[in-house]
Amino acid sequence: MSSQKLKIAACQMKVVPGHPDINTKKIITCIREAKENGDDIIIFPEMAIPGYLLSDEWENEAFLVDCLSYNEDIVHASGDIMVVWGNVDIDKNHPGEDGRIRRFNTAFVAQNGEMIGKFYKTLHPDYREFDDDRYFYSARKLAQDEKIPIKDFLQPLQTEINGKHRKIGITLCEDMWSQDYSISPIDLILENGAEFIINISCSPWTWRKNNKRHQVVREHLKNHPVPFIYVNNIGIQNNGKNIFLFEGNTTFYHPDGSLYKIAKSYEECSLRGSIFSEEKEVHENPLLSKKIDHEELLQGLLYGIKNFFKSIKAEKVVIGLSGGVDSSLSAYLLAKALGPDRVFGVNMPSQYNSEITKDIARKLAEKLGIYYAIIPIQEAYDFTEKQLESTQFESLDGSEDKINLELDTLDKENIQARDRGGRVLAGIASALNAVFVNNGNKSETAIGYATLYGDINGALAPIADLYKNEIYSLCRHINEIEEKPIFPKKLFEIPPSAELSAEQNIEEGKGDPLYFPYHDKLFRAFIEFRLDPEDILEMYIDGSLLEKLKIEEGVIETYFENNEKLILDLEDKWRKFKISYFKRIQAPPIIAVSRRAFGFDLRESQNGVHFTRRYQKLKKRLLKID
């Protein structure tokens, strides 16, 4: 009892959303191990029992009661170790504001076979994939209802560990990300005497978020230097339209905010450390670099693909291989994540497909060692063209009016795309008891440059959160890290093309109607920065466009010979971005890796197009119209 030291196990577990039985079983196993190891405290992530992204399953009361019942198992298992874990709590005496049972996102604490505390989440994120106020009642609302100042409400847990009285600040996820809120739960609980902070989280990976978190923690500890333990889960969770990656990155911080221990990404483990000890181990501050970004991105995509197919119990996957860069990257990821013997590549040529791309498709399949077949679509296409063009509608209103169908170029292109996606790929996947994937990228998705019921089809869109230039860039990275290059040089040289008509003949250098060096940046401004055409024009006029959107010098001049052309394109792309949402409504789930993914991360309505009054003014000024 002489030591003040506390031995802590931070359990970076893989949480399976919606399956409290599986999660609790794992928790109990980890508690047993921690006891054997002589740990004083074991900590599990936020919502470790139910999972977090459950959508409206939070309204299923029987499920909630079921989740809650697992608390007893944990309390029972606790013994002399203190256990902190996330679960949902309910209040049967007060309704939630949705008229259903009131729910709380809660950190429970058990010790010596008893429940000794529970703490409700104070700050509720309601942006991107987060909907905490939809599902939970916050400590903030409770304090207001009980007319208690929030500072008085946020008290540390007081308990005895190894004969010593302790004050422990227990918080949940967003409680530490308080910069945009009017209160800071971490600061308040520290002012109320917490000797160390536990933050249990269910926090998805996004670009450079962990580095941001290290800063945030340092900021909190500046005036109150105490140990800080951040416990996050691994796994994937989804809201249907998006799949989010949880990499863990469970971290112990020293009182000065420096890093003590960090768990490996995507690895299930109990990270162990001691606080109030002489231990001075310091973990290096993680670096930031494009290379590390690529590594993290690749690791995340592979983890997401592997776990998504596992979660839907899909053993085999079918993929259309066009010989273009998107499907090539997609095939690589599938083969790497699932193993080549589970991947079935299909090349589906029509008269418009070049020998170049057919050759790339075959060679890529060989390099990956996957299954491969060629299924031409020309004959089926010709039949459909003939059948439709010979179709006549008769009006049955007595007028004897007749209408014949005529197909234009776009109609014909779309027939090919639907033949591939809706007839061939879906038919093969069905026959193999497999699923198939969508190979779309974010640039195409942004303006609906894809055919609904054609190439938009698929059970998963693994790379739809990557802009075209990011696709190329990731392919180059893969070529560098693989023993032998996977993607042939030719792939980087041919123009991106759908090859659906003579107008898209890559051998004549023709391809997709997008200027990726410019449009990728423009789309990111729309999607991730939430900018309006008004903002784009404003920046263009004041000369800050290149810098703010990180567009390379000379790019604008390359594509637009004058202001009028730039404005025409801007309006065209904004219009397509808005209108093409009708396609995204019916698009498959996307693995979210950016700061804003299409799907249920970026929520949209079919409301057409609007240009602001200020936009109209700026346009007139630029075009010198009075």
Added chain:
Amino acid sequence: MSSQKLKIAACQMKVVPGHPDINTKKIITCIREAKENGDDIIIFPEMAIPGYLLSDEWENEAFLVDCLSYNEDIVHASGDIMVVWGNVDIDKNHPGEDGRIRRFNTAFVAQNGEMIGKFYKTLHPDYREFDDDRYFYSARKLAQDEKIPIKDFLQPLQTEINGKHRKIGITLCEDMWSQDYSISPIDLILENGAEFIINISCSPWTWRKNNKRHQVVREHLKNHPVPFIYVNNIGIQNNGKNIFLFEGNTTFYHPDGSLYKIAKSYEECSLRGSIFSEEKEVHENPLLSKKIDHEELLQGLLYGIKNFFKSIKAEKVVIGLSGGVDSSLSAYLLAKALGPDRVFGVNMPSQYNSEITKDIARKLAEKLGIYYAIIPIQEAYDFTEKQLESTQFESLDGSEDKINLELDTLDKENIQARDRGGRVLAGIASALNAVFVNNGNKSETAIGYATLYGDINGALAPIADLYKNEIYSLCRHINEIEEKPIFPKKLFEIPPSAELSAEQNIEEGKGDPLYFPYHDKLFRAFIEFRLDPEDILEMYIDGSLLEKLKIEEGVIETYFENNEKLILDLEDKWRKFKISYFKRIQAPPIIAVSRRAFGFDLRESQNGVHFTRRYQKLKKRLLKID
């Protein structure tokens, strides 16, 4: 000036979401008319300028500033009439909790060319289609930040009208629906001396909601009898996955809560009434009956279809006519809403389609006077079958392993469905520059009894919020109200069937594997009541199942010979309900008419299936397993 009377115009305008220019133009016109009419006050709905269901467009700051700029036009137009309207307000000095600009759902008030007040919404709904806390900062949070008790915060507007000082309680939508909240803004503002209440709303139609509202108002006025004016918009608004109907039902209430005036549903108008007058006109309390429910449902669906196609600028619509009840109802609704000359019916027989249904399809098209064509799919189907069955995959891993494709019955059924939806209907719609519809019903949608990229395709699912029995029931209602019956008797006699194989031969009385009199009620329990299989078993055991789910006597016995069969089916349907979400992710927008529609009204995750511990216990008890 002797009269105390106030003449009020309640403007039930059609709000076009995302188009502040269009909405403001209408507002200005109505203000002009009200001035000519000598009104004292004119009131517009909640979010009359921007619209309400804008999804993440609320993050577009240029759009917000644009919306706000239209306030000036209204203030300028106000003159000596007092104007109350809904718009978004922003606070550039404080961030929203999403780190973007802080926004408020606001009621603005102008008079004599000046802005004289603004009131923020206090209660924020975050259920079903509502996401107020995602988008707006509430008066409640503001009061907590400013450390002001909420009652002190909610003060009436004080102003002079016709030389008399007035205290007016101005509230927004949910502020009156406070039964599940810990505070009641209406009651507090009445306690603070409001002489009458204005509630501006953007409140979608749902089953019997208006009657419920009349009760709620009476309850509020019980202790504080004052005039109450409820102003709601008409139109449709959407969140992509769902289309919501706004019928208006703008209402003046007498101080005793009785009805004074009610605007007609879906009609744009300025409803005029006088308060503090001798006017004793009483509007009858609306009746409740199944017949009225049918009328409202039909009116809503027609309004929704008409306005949806208008909003997406679709002139023509293509519909597959199978001769079954779902497509028949769908075709009727389209012809009625859009006019028969805009509807193109297509019958797409294979070898499995009976003469009976082909005949029904043709006769229905004749009755409706729409365009019609027959496009057989057998030849295309046979080609696909042959092509797939002759396909061989070779493994390119060096093993020379080969895999041939084999099609089972289900594979073959799905090929037919995809041929119809993905090849024929999509091809025709494309050639006609039209869209096509999905004819699925809610019962099928609940368990994914439909083919993805086949009959699930479409730009709109007009009847996917109606269970199979509601489809029949609405068809009967239509037959009653139309001069001559639309739907032939035969349609009600044949079993519902997909007619995709010999196993679904209606001439042998075979059809879909669903017991609609039972399953419709079971699905409603899952979807709308949010019940779990545990609850179903619990009710079954305690004998309350029939009553609680409104299942008819004898139905259970008809379909299930013993408890084991019932349990098998219950687990099968729960599993299918959960798993089939993967199809709904890619399904088209649904017009919401129930208390919970699939789409973004009921939010789901792909999390597989879970049975609670209590369910397992009840099951064992029922099957007498130890």
